[in-house]
Amino acid sequence: MILPTFKSLADPDHEGLSPRKPVCAALDIGTDKITCVIARVRGKTGGAPGLDFKVVGVGHVASQGVKAGVIVDLAAAETSIRAAVDDAERAAGFTVDEVIVNASCGRISSEVFEIDVAVRSGRVTEDDLGQVLKTARSQPRDDGRLTLHSIPIGFALDGDAGIANPLGMYGERLSVGMHVVTAEPAPLKNLALGIDRCHIKIDRVAVSPLASAISTVTADEAGIDMGAGSTTVSVFIEGLFVHADAIALGGGHVTLDLARGLSTPLTQAERIKALHGSCLTGPVDDREAIEIEAVGGEGGAENLIQVPKSNLVSIIRPRVEEIFEMLRDRLRGAGLDNMGERRIILTGGASQLTGTTEVASHIFGGQVRHGSPRLAGCPPETFTGPGFACVAGLLTYAQSAEVGLHDGLSETEDHNNAGYFGRMGRWLKQSF
DSSP states (O other): OOOOOHHHHHSTTTTOOOOSOSEEEEEEEOSSEEEEEEEEEEEOGGGOSSEEEEEEEEEEEEOOSEETTEESOHHHHHHHHHHHHHHHHHHHTSOOSEEEEEEOOSOOEEEEEEEEEEOTTSBOOHHHHHHHHHHHHTOOOSSOOEEEEEEEEEEEETTEEEESOOTTOBOSEEEEEEEEEEEOHHHHHHHHHHHHTTTOEEEEEEEHHHHHHHHHOOTTOEEEEEOSSOEEEEEEETTEEEEEEEESOOHHHHHHHHHHHHTOOHHHHHHHHHHHOBSSOOTTTTTOEEEEEEEOSGGGOEEEEEEEHHHHHHHHHHHHHHHHHHHHHHHHHTTOOOGGGSOEEEESGGGGSBTHHHHHHHHHOSOEEEOOOOOTTSOGGGSOSGGGHHHHHHHHHTTOOSSSEEESOOTTTOSTTHHHHHHTTSOSEEEO
């Protein structure tokens, strides 16, 4: 078995085999919007390796009942999901009965551990590889969390690490390092329930930081997806997915800060952020005035007032700095304190604030650039902005069927929830 590298995720079926499924649908459930994209998938023409996608239906609606990726109002979330899927189906001209969905809820957490087994014949066989992976995946959890991804990131023979593919090599002990991404079960079950109420099955689940990275980063970069309700991060080292994390802060909190700091309604604060929001102070900001509707006066009447643009920066920048500082500290806590040595890619709707790359570069100490979502076979304008990075990555990830990933719980592992998850169409399943 060859390790599942970034290439096998971002360019599934790169050896030119047939698509896993000729039609796939991706559902991105976020705090600000819910997006559904339907695409047809086929091998590249002319015998070239890889797959091409043709987007045939897109639906996106304002998200209701979702906060930081967590469903807080089941009925409202169901209505929004139905609307997004219905719009995509109408555009495509046909219906879909299953989707791949993102997960950013449940306090996503990464951990790495190592398991070893004896090599029975003295030379590594397929059975030995299967045994060490099975042993690693079946390790019991005593914290009640659900495993969303369990990905091998390195093999070792008799303590000699750095082996990409040990098949056929000689040794007595075979070890595998596993990157495991987990989440709390209740938010995931509510996510599944909201989709199930729309009479749609969940084919696969991918954590949001991985999905966003697949469509925006390259093999040795880190991806930060700044959404409305949460910000996620993914790290790739030598092409291997080694870390994922999420914090419940995002662009929506910048909007709240503006609404409070300027005493203006949320709708006005969002508009001000979109039109004038910046993390950087300009030379004429103190003299450039912005007209806003401020709540105040007798009876709470709305008044038009003018505020210097510099006031916006003084409100926006501290929150953006807080988001990046929290991510930096969490990465350091995970042993990834060399982020200044690798390039960071910013994506997500909130990353469009002017100056986010400069602030991130200052805090992480390295190169930072914006990333636009890409999807093989689709022109760049298919996805109109960084807010579509997650759903584009989901479509690609949906085709990576046999790259050694473990999506959630297998039927045999999920003893306590077999009835529920079985009825949900085995949406948390193995993909070895």
